[in-house]
Amino acid sequence: xxxxxxxxxxxxxxxxxxxxxxxxxxxxxxxxxxxxxxxxxxxxxxxxxxxxxxxxxxxxxxxxxxxxxxxxxxxxxxxxxxxxxxxxxxxxxxxxxxxxxxxxxxxxxxxxxxxxxxxxxxxxxxxxxxxxxxxxxxxxxxxxxxxxxxxxxxxxxxxxxxxxxxxxxxxxxxxxxxxxxxxxxxxxxxxxxxxxxxxxxxxxxxxxxxxxxxxxxxxxxxxxx
Numbered sequence: 001x002x003x004x005x006x007x008x009x010x011x012x013x014x015x016x017x018x019x020x021x022x023x024x025x026x027x028x029x030x031x032x033x034x035x036x037x038x039x040x041x042x043x044x045x046x047x048x049x050x051x052x053x054x055x056x057x058x059x060x061x062x063x064x065x066x067x068x069x070x071x072x073x074x075x076x077x078x079x080x081x082x083x084x085x086x087x088x089x090x091x092x093x094x095x096x097x098x099x100x101x102x103x104x105x106x107x108x109x110x111x112x113x114x115x116x117x118x119x120x121x122x123x124x125x126x127x128x129x130x131x132x133x134x135x136x137x138x139x140x141x142x143x144x145x146x147x148x149x150x151x152x153x154x155x156x157x158x159x160x161x162x163x164x165x166x167x168x169x170x171x172x173x174x175x176x177x178x179x180x181x182x183x184x185x186x187x188x189x190x191x192x193x194x195x196x197x198x199x200x201x202x203x204x205x206x207x208x209x210x211x212x213x214x215x216x217x218x219x220x221x222x223x224x225x
Contacts (some may be wrong), residue, residue, distance in 0.1 A: 002033045009040040011181075013133040021046045044085065045070050052079050100125035105146075105169040112162025113140040124172055143178070152177035194224075 005024075009017050012214060028034050028048075036043060044050055044135050052065040066076035073079055074086040083089040103124040111117045115137045122128055130138050142163035151157035154176055193199035203219040206212055212221070 002035065005034070005036045007037055007039070009038060009043060011134075013131070013136075014042075016134045017042055041085065044081075050081075052076070052081050053074070054078075055080060098126050103169060103172045105167065105172070107141065107146055107164055107167050109147050109165025110141055110162075111164065112144050113137065114141050115145075115163075124169070143180075147176060147178050151178070174223055 003024075006028065008020055008024075012020060016062075017040065019039045024034050024036070025046065036047075036058055038044065047070070049068065050070060051067050052073055054061050054065045055078050066073050066082065070085060071219070073082040080089070100123045105122045107120045108121075109117055110120065114135070118141075120141065122141045130142055132138050140162060144219075145164045146161075148157075148159035148161035149164070149167050150170065151159045152161060152175065153170060154173060193202060200219075203222040206222045207217055207219040
C-alpha cells in the first residue's frame with residue numbers, strides 16, 4: 001500500500017513529531033511505501049530517500065535538484081535544502097532581544113478545557129511564542145480565551161471567550177487580528193476582503209442601498225462569482 005501525507009508535522013511539538021516519525025517508520029516496516037511532503041528537518045533525516053524539488057519557487061522551481069539520502073542532499077551544490085541541512089546556511093538568531101514597551105496583557109484565572117486556573121502575563125511590543133506539547137492548552141489559552149475576549153471587547157465581535165476571571169491591560173490595545181490555518185483563497189477573485197470575511201459585510205451593505213432594493217438585488221448579486 002502507498003501512503004501519501006501532506007506536511008503531517010505542521011503544528012506538532014518535537015515530542016509529538018517523534019511519535020509521528022515512529023508511526024511512519026512502522027508503516028514502512030510493514031512493507032508499505034510512505035511519501036510525505038515536508039520541510040521538517042527531523043523528517044528529512046528519518047527518510048530513506050529524499051526527492052529535492054526546486055531549486056527555487058514558482059517559475060524558478062519545477063525541477064528535480066537531487067535524489068538520495070540526507071548526506072547526498074547536503075553535498076548537492078544546487079540544493080538550498082542541502083545548504084541548510086549542512087549548516088552552510090542558517091536562520092540567524094538575534095544577538096539582542098527587543099525589550100518591548102513595558103506594558104503587559106495579563107490573563108487571570110484561565111480555566112478553559114484543561115487549563116488549571118492559571119495566570120499568564122504577556123509583554124506587549126514583543127515577539128511572543130506560546131509553545132508546549134499537543135493538548136497542553138496552548139489553543140485554549142490563546143484562541144479560546146485571549147483572542148475571543150479581545151475580539152469581543154475591541155472588535156465588537158459576538159465571540160464567547162473561554163473560562164477566565166479577567167484580562168488586564170486590554171486598554172493598551174486598539175484591535176486584535178487573528179490569522180489561523182484556514183487556507184488562503186487560490187482563485188483570481190480572491191483578495192484580502194474575501195480572505196478575512198469582511199467582504200460578506202460589504203456585499204450586505206451594497207444590497208441594503210436604495211438602488212439595490214429597487215432592482216431587487218441581493219447580497220449574492222455583489223459577489224465576484
